[in-house]
Amino acid sequence: MVKAVIIGAGMGGTSAALALRHIGFDVEIYEQVRENKPVGAAISVWSNGVKCLNHLGLEAQTAKLGGTMNSMSYINGLSGEVMCRFSMLPLIEAVGQRPYPIARAELQLMLMEKFGVDEIQFGKKMTAVADGADAASVRFADGSSASGDIVICADGAKSVGRDYVLGRSTQRRYAGYVNFNGLVAVDEAVGPATEWTTYVGEGKRVSVMPVAGNRFYFFFDTPEPEGLVFEPGTAKEILAAKFAHWTGGVRALIEAIDPAAVNRVEIFDVDPFDTWVRGRVALLGDAAHNTTPDIGQGGCSAMEDAVALQFAFQDHPNDPHAALLAYQAARTERAGELVLRARKRSDVTHAMDPAVTQAWYDKLREEDGSSILRGIADNIMGGPLTPSP
Numbered sequence: 001m002v003k004a005v006i007i008g009a010g011m012g013g014t015s016a017a018l019a020l021r022h023i024g025f026d027v028e029i030y031e032q033v034r035e036n037k038p039v040g041a042a043i044s045v046w047s048n049g050v051k052c053l054n055h056l057g058l059e060a061q062t063a064k065l066g067g068t069m070n071s072m073s074y075i076n077g078l079s080g081e082v083m084c085r086f087s088m089l090p091l092i093e094a095v096g097q098r099p100y101p102i103a104r105a106e107l108q109l110m111l112m113e114k115f116g117v118d119e120i121q122f123g124k125k126m127t128a129v130a131d132g133a134d135a136a137s138v139r140f141a142d143g144s145s146a147s148g149d150i151v152i153c154a155d156g157a158k159s160v161g162r163d164y165v166l167g168r169s170t171q172r173r174y175a176g177y178v179n180f181n182g183l184v185a186v187d188e189a190v191g192p193a194t195e196w197t198t199y200v201g202e203g204k205r206v207s208v209m210p211v212a213g214n215r216f217y218f219f220f221d222t223p224e225p226e227g228l229v230f231e232p233g234t235a236k237e238i239l240a241a242k243f244a245h246w247t248g249g250v251r252a253l254i255e256a257i258d259p260a261a262v263n264r265v266e267i268f269d270v271d272p273f274d275t276w277v278r279g280r281v282a283l284l285g286d287a288a289h290n291t292t293p294d295i296g297q298g299g300c301s302a303m304e305d306a307v308a309l310q311f312a313f314q315d316h317p318n319d320p321h322a323a324l325l326a327y328q329a330a331r332t333e334r335a336g337e338l339v340l341r342a343r344k345r346s347d348v349t350h351a352m353d354p355a356v357t358q359a360w361y362d363k364l365r366e367e368d369g370s371s372i373l374r375g376i377a378d379n380i381m382g383g384p385l386t387p388s389p
Ligand SMILES: Cc1cc2nc3c(=O)[nH]c(=O)nc-3n(C[C@H](O)[C@H](O)[C@H](O)COP(=O)(O)OP(=O)(O)OC[C@H]3O[C@@H](n4cnc5c(N)ncnc54)[C@H](O)[C@@H]3O)c2cc1C
Pocket: 007, 008, 009, 010, 011, 012, 013, 030, 031, 032, 033, 040, 042, 043, 044, 045, 046, 049, 124, 125, 126, 127, 154, 155, 156, 157, 159, 160, 179, 181, 265, 284, 285, 286, 287, 293, 295, 296, 297, 298, 299, 300, 301, 302
């Protein structure tokens, strides 16, 4: 039996664990945190990610946790003018699966429970990883170690495994903006209950998406210099000041939020790279392709990695080296492309060039939905379960 050691119990690591266990691997997961406390309110799991969760045997649970998004709108954040509003059903029909915004903690718990929460080894911070002739091994901060036929480093954006695989450290790139996010009860004054509503203006963005339980996942993007000091609990005052002159729906949202439960995240990404594998050690998820969240594909891409890893081992059952190289070949171009698309989208949304952003706002007023939905479909297609036509 092939033994896989997986570092990180995020959505990438747990998905990979389920995918490999499905083909009979002996899988161990090691996670640095002592308890399951995911940061971040929710994520949009686009149809490619949902197909991966379905593939992992989580179809019914995913649909239960997911919010129903039937339409999309863009609203001028300053005046309240509806720039465009359209149905998302043509997208769902085209790609064959509904997308689901899901509360992050619930998504994480669903994946962990499917694997077995008690089987995850918490409080294990990897400090070093090494390839070897017959096995790969890891060392943990508590002095213990583990080894397996393969080690999958799904250790997130600040990956230790990445430095080992690349043989150098990488610089993360600040994308120029900060994202405040959280969950709030659905309020039609902010947006319709089954709509993804986005307010735009001044290079800022305010968005709500439905998740299960009559809640909106909300986020505010605001361009800011890197490294500003943030006092936890002060998000409401900060947002009220930044959006004081914005339309009523945005002010109603700020009024409703619980400042103690708002996350503030500085957004970074990493230039795509093509080496994800060193012998028996491979990168997966943000460790391999850290992206800005602007097209909502980072987590979906991590789940695609997990499924692609399974397929690579099915194609090369007795050869870990060949399987990992096949995994790398299947994933680097697709994942890198999504990182660069997100970066481009981020620059337009956040007014890196104000004239380009103004042209986008003007275009939104002429939008009937078809070009936006085509763009989303292009992001969705190209993964292991969404082959490009
Ligand atoms: C604001 C924001 C919004 C986002 N929105 C979306 C969205 O809408 N849709 C989408 O698909 N994606 C979204 N993403 C991206 C998504 O969150 C990530 O791509 C996803 O979490 C990556 O999963 P992962 O398992 O690779 O990494 P992580 O989720 O970061 O998990 C890594 C795990 O490894 C553990 N770990 C790290 N180092 C070590 C170590 N040395 N030893 C042991 N364990 C370790 C960590 O504690 C963590 O549990 C968003 C990201 C942000 C920041």
